[in-house]
Amino acid sequence: MGTTEEIVRQMSQKGLRITEQRRTLVKLFDETSGYLTPKDVYEHMQQLYPGLSFDTVYRNLRMLLDMEVVEQVLFEDGVKFKLRCEEEHHHHHMICLQCQKTLPIRFCPMTGTDVPGDFQVVKHKFEVFGICGDCRETEVPGSAANEASSAGG
């Protein structure tokens, strides 16, 4: 998407040092449309940096999280990360259970929800899980339903 360099610049400005690993990590997120587990990240990076250790991955993920470059989502099978949406306006997501790609949902359910006057809303979560068009084309019948039961609620 080309935001890699912009993010790297941001890091620089914060006084953080730009190592090759960090640049690669940012690029990885920049080029990935879906969610990545720390393990995914580790496995990808390890091919390029054989000496890589897991704690460095965790440290850098946390750094990107603190910088609000990536966002963290809890799935039933673990924590996952993806680049933060550039889209400014408040929105929600449809998440593909197969490739974990996300599609924006502009509709916000809070408009239609009847909240009791004495309940002070702090935040809300609305997520739709399913199989995206691309994945349905290449799908092996039956496999999707199985996957589905082990991911997000």
Place this chain on the structure above:
Amino acid sequence: MGTTEEIVRQMSQKGLRITEQRRTLVKLFDETSGYLTPKDVYEHMQQLYPGLSFDTVYRNLRMLLDMEVVEQVLFEDGVKFKLRCEEEHHHHHMICLQCQKTLPIRFCPMTGTDVPGDFQVVKHKFEVFGICGDCRETEVPGSAANEASSAGG
């Protein structure tokens, strides 16, 4: 609520044995309106059964989960359990960040969501987090906002 005995009967029917601990565990959930972490459960039970071990708590929680007596929810600060809603009809929840009590939301956002034709919806999640009326009354100003940022998204 008085469902304790009914659940115990169910367990009996499945061939499970009714130990004092299990009865107490069921009663604990029956009497709790909010969510409980395994640690919460352990700490409560340990007062009555000093020799209690954590693995027994986990084993019995899983048993109640398998029996569909309790449901499990992932929060940012860990897994939590509560008695399953008796309400049959599909619904969602408003969850108090302070006492973790839940209020039902009958409105389902899926009716208003525009799903692309090629996206096959498998499941969805809609949760509202905030401070309930009871907690707002006894609230120390400022503390609620802090709590909020560390729980569900």
Place this chain on the structure above:
DNA sequence: GTCCTTGCAAATCGTTTGCACTTAA
């Protein structure tokens, strides 16, 4: 040269397992 970043090893946290002992039915 300074201070941040890394890898390593070890610690920690939440959860699960194997095993021998106990107990509900």
Place this chain on the structure above:
DNA sequence: TTAAGTGCAAACGATTTGCAAGGAC
């Protein structure tokens, strides 16, 4: 009696920490 439940200790996977060496600026 006997299969299921328990506590204990140990294993486990995910994540975090302290520390000394390496690297960005």
